[in-house]
Amino acid sequence: MKKLLFVLAAIFGLGLIFFGFFVGKYNQFVVFEENTKENWAEIDNQLKRRADLIPNLVETVKGYAKHEDEIFTKIAEARTKLLQSGSVKEKQAASSMFEGALGKLLAISENYPNLKADKSFIRLQDELAGTENRLAVARKRYNESVQLYNKYIRLFPNNFISGIYGFEKKDYFKISETDKQNPEVSF
Numbered sequence: 065m066k067k068l069l070f071v072l073a074a075i076f077g078l079g080l081i082f083f084g085f086f087v088g089k090y091n092q093f094v095v096f097e098e099n100t101k102e103n104w105a106e107i108d109n110q111l112k113r114r115a116d117l118i119p120n121l122v123e124t125v126k127g128y129a130k131h132e133d134e135i136f137t138k139i140a141e142a143r144t145k146l147l148q149s150g151s152v153k154e155k156q157a158a159s160s161m162f163e164g165a166l167g168k169l170l171a172i173s174e175n176y177p178n179l180k181a182d183k184s185f186i187r188l189q190d191e192l193a194g195t196e197n198r199l200a201v202a203r204k205r206y207n208e209s210v211q212l213y214n215k216y217i218r219l220f221p222n223n224f225i226s227g228i229y230g231f232e233k234k235d236y237f238k239i240s241e242t243d244k245q246n247p248e249v250s251f
């Protein structure tokens with residue numbers, strides 16, 4: 065009888081250890097996944113901040129560059145797409161379109177010396193530069209958290225456990241090849 069109780073206690077103890085192991089692993093997956101979500105939310109926040117700043121910059125530039133309607137239309141379209149996008153890939157594409165239009169807008173300012181000296185334009189340009197820096201930091205943090213998460217779910221034995229719980233690989237925030245080039249502006 066004592067042997068049977070000992071065997072049952074050992075089986076129960078091993079079961080408890082395995083249960084604790086799986087619960088601990090699940091909680092670690094949740095922590096890594098939530099960290100990537102938090103970092104993505106910061107990118108989304110900075111994209112929204114940038115989208116909110118642009119109308120003010122556009123209005124400032126419009127007064128000086130009334131005949132540059134095409135760029136203002138592209139910026140409005142890009143801003144709308146950015147604010148309506150949902151997934152990481154949609155946000156990346158919209159952000160790319162927005163950055164291209166913004167680059168052209170800032171290049172236009174080179175042809176208007178009075179605009180370059182305007183205090184509101186300078187202030188908005190500084191705000192935009194700050195936002196771009198914050199956005200770059202947020203992208204870096206997001207990609208770092210995705211890297212940690214993806215590594216974690218691929219490590220043994222985590223790869224088996226992540227499959228059981230349904231945790232899947234996340235996508236990095238990538239910059240398109242067109243975003244890596246300087247915008248071309250012709251007058």
